[in-house]
Amino acid sequence: MEKRTNRPPRPLTERRQFFDSENRPVPNRRPASRDAEGRAEEGRFEGSRAEGGRYEGSRSDKPRYPHRPAQDRSIDMIFGLRPILEALNAGRTLDKIFLLRGTKNSMTQDITALAKTANIPVSMVPVEKLDGITRKNHQGAVAYVSPIDYMPLDSILASLYEEGKTPLLLVLDRITDVRNFGSIARNAECMGVHAIVVPSRGAAQVNGDALKTSAGALNLIPVCREPNLKDTLTFLRESGVQVVACTEKSDASLEAETVDLTGPLAILMGSEEDGISPEYLRLADHKLRIPMAGQISSLNVSVASGIMLYEVLRQRLKSINN
Structure with a gap:
């Protein structure tokens, strides 16, 4: 007995619609032409891959989709x-x-x-x-x-001392996440940080995402790019700036107020994965940890930076009022 279905008969020449990487429809391929011996001729590539180019002429050729990522429009x-x-x-x-x-x-x-x-x-x-x-x-x-201009740290520090201001710097060791960096910059600007110091290698790229996450703070706060953070920390200490590292490995807790944060200060924050490098920790004048009450023993670096900078601002406002 012949099997019947309710489906309509399938067209003999079914045409599929293809789309490129930007979801634009690609014109249908032409049927392959054959040579004198009946073999399909080699297709040729029309257009560019970046514009959704395709091979024409061969039935066996499938539409070519660009495998490389599109350029980040924010960069x-x-x-x-x-x-x-x-x-x-x-x-x-x-x-x-x-x-x-x-x-x-x-x-x-x-x-x-x-x-x-x-x-x-x-x-x-x-x-x-x-x-x-x-x-x-x-x-x-x-x-x-770069959408921002990097500033020399020595010039910024000298101008702060000349203007009679108490320097407050934020040193970031290998903060690679763009959005974390933008959030940290926003915290820093709100809490009165005079400059952010980053290494020239192993730091987050300042792009459109970083600017957006910072809510424009990266256009207001200077960013200093230094080739060697070890030399930079040594320079800061020799310039009368106290280096305080935020690390969970410290026994001293932030709420105990064992460290005076009202003088010239540089807060050192570590990377998202393994914290502050041991060689930089050895150069810190003090090490402080943020107290924890929950089961998770670590904070996002942007949140931790905000807590540290708030304590600095709190102590400074308290000393002014007293």
Whole structure:
């Protein structure tokens, strides 16, 4: 007996609708043409991959979707050796520079030298890393343009002393999460921090997400990028600034008020994963932990920074009122 179904007959030439990476419809493929021997001819690629390009002409070819991520629209980028070199010569503030590993010429040497002078980290990376950053024709060189200008720490500290202000600095050791960094900047601006100090390597990138999370605080508070935090902490101590580290490994608790936080001060906060580096902890004048009453023994670094800075502000306001 013949089996019957209620489904309508399937069309002989069913056409599927394909979409590119930006959810735009891709035109249907043309049927493959055949040569004199009846074999399907090789299809050809039409358009660019970044624009949802596709292979035409072969039945066996499937639509090609770009596998590389789209460029982060919140980050301004520069591509190519000469544009990056011109940006450095023009004094533009670059956040990071990536160069293709194995590339050695006069232009890369000039870029490396200028970047070192401007304290801009340069990384020699494989082509896969560059392809993962952008789908555009990078020509072996990509640079992130920073939306803020970094300030020299020594100039800021000198100007604070000249103006008769009591310096309050926030030193961040390897804070890599962009939104954490933005939240910390917002805390710092609200609590009266004069500058944020970050390392040139291993720090969160200042991009659109960081600016948005900071609620504009990164446009108000100076950020200092230092090549070596160990030397920076030593410089601060020699300049009369007390370094206080926030760490759960300390026996001294914040609420005990065993440390006077009203003088020149630098609060040191550690990374989200393993806290403050041991070499930096050894340079701290004091170590304080935030008291905990719950079962979880750690706080998000942005929350911890807010608690530490609030205690500093509380002690300073109390000393003024007394």
